[in-house]
Amino acid sequence: MRILFVNNDGAGFADYVTITEGTTVEQFFTIKMEGREPSDYLIRVNRQPVPKDYCLQEGDRVTITPTKIEGAACRLGQQTA
Amino acid sequence: MKNRNNSQKNQRPMLRFSPTAWAKLLFCRDMTETEVGGFGITQADDLLFVTDFALVKQKVTAVSVSFDDESVADFFEDQVAAGRRPEQFARIWLHTHPGNSPEPSMTDKATFTRVFGKCDWSVMCIVAQDGSSFARLRFNVGPGGETKIPVCLDYSCEFDAANFELWKQQYIANVAREEIFRPIDTKEKPVLVRQLSDDIFGEQIPAVSQQFASEDLLSQIDRMEPFERDIFMEELAIRSDFWDEESEVFYG
Numbered sequence: 001m002r003i004l005f006v007n008n009d010g011a012g013f014a015d016y017v018t019i020t021e022g023t024t025v026e027q028f029f030t031i032k033m034e035g036r037e038p039s040d041y042l043i044r045v046n047r048q049p050v051p052k053d054y055c056l057q058e059g060d061r062v063t064i065t066p067t068k069i070e071g072a073a074c075r076l077g078q079q080t081a
Numbered sequence: 082m083k084n085r086n087n088s089q090k091n092q093r094p095m096l097r098f099s100p101t102a103w104a105k106l107l108f109c110r111d112m113t114e115t116e117v118g119g120f121g122i123t124q125a126d127d128l129l130f131v132t133d134f135a136l137v138k139q140k141v142t143a144v145s146v147s148f149d150d151e152s153v154a155d156f157f158e159d160q161v162a163a164g165r166r167p168e169q170f171a172r173i174w175l176h177t178h179p180g181n182s183p184e185p186s187m188t189d190k191a192t193f194t195r196v197f198g199k200c201d202w203s204v205m206c207i208v209a210q211d212g213s214s215f216a217r218l219r220f221n222v223g224p225g226g227e228t229k230i231p232v233c234l235d236y237s238c239e240f241d242a243a244n245f246e247l248w249k250q251q252y253i254a255n256v257a258r259e260e261i262f263r264p265i266d267t268k269e270k271p272v273l274v275r276q277l278s279d280d281i282f283g284e285q286i287p288a289v290s291q292q293f294a295s296e297d298l299l300s301q302i303d304r305m306e307p308f309e310r311d312i313f314m315e316e317l318a319i320r321s322d323f324w325d326e327e328s329e330v331f332y333g
Contacts, residue, residue, distance in 0.1 A: 012167030
């Protein structure tokens, strides 16, 4: 079955992928995001957070997006190089 | 339409802004005295030419900006639905510094590495209050590396007119000022910002985020995390309205 997968790592990806029936979102993450920590990402299916044992369904939209994007101004005297 | 010649294409990389995108970035920067951030939108065949500055929901202070994770995910979905690829909307991280230094802070650099470090390429661009800018291009293909690149406006393409009213609406809809400092007569308890169920897969966000709200100023400062204390002290130094109200000197 096919699902839409959106992810920014590597070359970036926003297209349909084929997965086997019964694949959970945890298994999918492990396959597609090898070596990455789930805690570094917001993982949603059809715009909703899901449990890790959620079985992906035909036509699902899976997004794996970065979290904690934050910036701060330099403090006086702070090293920036 | 583009009007670039071959010699321009062969020049070293530089981050270019359409006049409209640059104007929008400066407009948002000047809306308040806080930071503001977003993503640069580019065309598919010109990935270092920013044609729009896209905001996501964010909390800002005079010294920090923090994107809302769910809004970032919504942004990704909306951009894909609009037919763009991630490299067109998620590789150029833009934010402002209220002061006159566009140099990245330790937090900026840590975010750039943690969030964008696994992309094939990415750009961190910072624009300061005085118009000075900083941009760093990182690439992870081949041997990898990073380099500081120039920032410029490109007038060689057609560009849209400014739309201050629309930009203002977008700013108001997305940017929320978060007060680090509040007057000491505030009785509020620490705010529960967000709590996620343990069974949700993915990001684990600390359940409780404390904001300063107590009569006991020094003990509150003592209990802050070092990062919180740094931000608080920066805010304290910048907030001249506070000093005017109190007419006192704080000895740290």
